[in-house]
Amino acid sequence: MIKAQRGTKDILPENILTWQRIEKTARELFQGANYKEIRTPIFEATELFKRGVGDSTDIVNKEMYTFSVGGQNKDESSITLRPENTAGVVRAFIEHGFSRASVPVKFWYFGPMFRYERPQKGRQRQFHQIGVEMFGVENPSADAEVIALALKFLSKMGIKELVAEVNSLGCPKCRDEYKNRIKNALKPYLDKLCDDCKVRYEKNPLRMLDCKNEGCAEIFENEEIKNVILADFICEECLEHYNSVKKYLDILKVKYKENKMLVRGLDYYNRTVFEIKSDALGSQSAVAGGGRYDGLVEMLGGEKTPAVGFALGVERLYELVEHQEEEKLDYFVVSNLQDKAIETVQYLRDKEKSADFDFQNRKFGKQLEKAGKIAKNAVIIGEDEVSGGYYTVKNLETGEQKKLKLSEL
């Protein structure tokens, strides 16, 4: 038997209502905030993600669905199922000349992403993200709007008491200096670090900071090291930007917590980064995450354009929201006169009522039993009704019956 591929899931009718509610809430909220929906392709040139997401990230190194199709030149034909959507949106932004559009350019999206990982709770190989991207605004009010929007969306979905964790990674310049200071401080302990951290030490020292390895954590607890880590390293401009973000968050009454250890795993972030977590999710606790990526548009060949955005994991959100029951049909037509039944159902549907009938023409009692399970009302059509020129409508909750004309249904 052929089964759904590992790490993929069918979204069944019994679950679809919640998905639709998520999508509807997103559309209304984001469009109301002047974000336009954008739908970009599921696959892109592999090169886009290598440059965009970053060569040193796990996503690019071991989690991409990459394959070649046709063509002789492998570089040209190598495509990848998108592991995230910021790179694709940036590509579209550049390709369609949005840098000429009036600032800010604001997009939102909803769609499947693909990462080849070991599946777990809150982690699938095909998963869905909802996200927003805002281009062209360096002002910290943009960062605050995006963070507030993420929280607003979650609260509209009925999830309260979530707190955003925020941090600033500084700009490339001050961050490099910070990296060097951390490397210098940790140099004497290099041997004691875990293997992963030894690699990170060279490639991306900042990512050592959220290492879960006990040995490493112990080293970072060391007074001297801790001081270096926790020291404010960001430059004047970055600090001013960060402080303004926090000021705007206060104005927006957004609850947030500063977390200096917060480092995002994608290379394109600078300055503001944030994450929204829930402890109801187990070890995959981040529902949403994002930040500023002022260098990405230029890196992908566009004009230098500041940008900020977030992405939210729909499957993780799904775990947190309350699910609603399927709504009952307005009418179920109960009749052993099939001609009448199918005709009446059509009539009801034309009047924008939800309606169905028994295609099997089962016994009256069985039809009514089924009606009781899936509909609010039964429309009964038998010999009496046909000869009398009326329809019997039975309210299936109260048991009350009425004789009505067709136009009164």
Add this chain to the structure above:
RNA sequence: GCGGGUGUCGCCAAGUGGUUAAGGCCUCGGAUUGUGGUUCCGAUAUUCGUGGGUUCGAUCCCCAUCACCCGCCCCA
């Protein structure tokens, strides 16, 4: 990629080395050829994730494999 756990009908779930693998829900049929959601009766797993092995015999023992779950890593 590395550790730990699980795998019996669509769903939940008992079970034991030996003739027919409990039960509940759902579904279907009947009691009831025009009035349901209560009740009663009946039907539905040549089969116990898959493939091997041990054994006179295995759902229950062993090995492998796959899938799922929980951690690590990383991310949404």
